[in-house]
């Protein structure tokens with residue numbers, strides 16, 4: 001394994017819920033990131049979600065594959081992005097309250113999780129997309145889902161607090177800053193995102209920024225996210241996709257350091273493009 005050589009705190013920007021029903025706001029988010037040269041991880045919902053399944057939207061498929069060629073990562077984000085019946089009472093409560101009913105992998109046993117993951121992979125394979133990583137909807141996965149992900153050879157999965165390298169078993173602590181559009185805590189979340197990005201970038205605390213299509217329906221949330229990304233870049237933080245992060249992050253950071261240690265490797269920033277927005 002190589003280690004990061006570049007100075008700067010690593011951070012990951014992800015665009016969630018990429019699907020035909022959310023194609024337009026996803027395009028707007030990615031245009032903002034392209035303008036900044038920030039490589040993103042696009043979390044795709046391949047099955048039907050609020051509209052048709054991915055293969056029914058060839059324009060979106062073409063756009064995704066072009067994004068991948070520019071240096072963005074395409075990743076799997078559930079199959080249908082919906083809560084499923086079953087699991088313990090506490091897990092169902094977590095699904096309803098924390099994940100607003102979208103925690104598809106929160107309560108599945110290993111066989112059920114494997115079935116949904118295989119369905120998702122099969123749909124992506126149909127359109128030539130081969131993801132190495134997974135993020136469960138609502139960032140919630142059952143122990144059975146973890147086992148299924150590992151058995152299917154996924155390189156990593158993520159939770160709200162960490163990135164989990166499934167090949168080495170390492171857990172990279174990285175809090176995900178995320179908006180709560182239209183709900184309790186929207187203003188608090190936006191303030192936290194705006195201020196934490198720059199602060200953590202300066203302190204050397206790795207972090208993530210999660211962008212959702214519905215953020216763009218609320219005033220101020222786009223600006224808060226872009227301010228956080230711009231402040232992190234200005235503070236010298238370095239954006240990674242999840243896939244590159246798990247490939248290149250040091251096995252163990254020396255205690256007391258304020259940034260990634262080590263040597264070698266290269267990071268390939270996304271080619272900057274102008275969108276006119």
Ligand SMILES: [Zn+2]
Nearest residue numbers: 016017137138
């Ligand atoms: Zn989602």
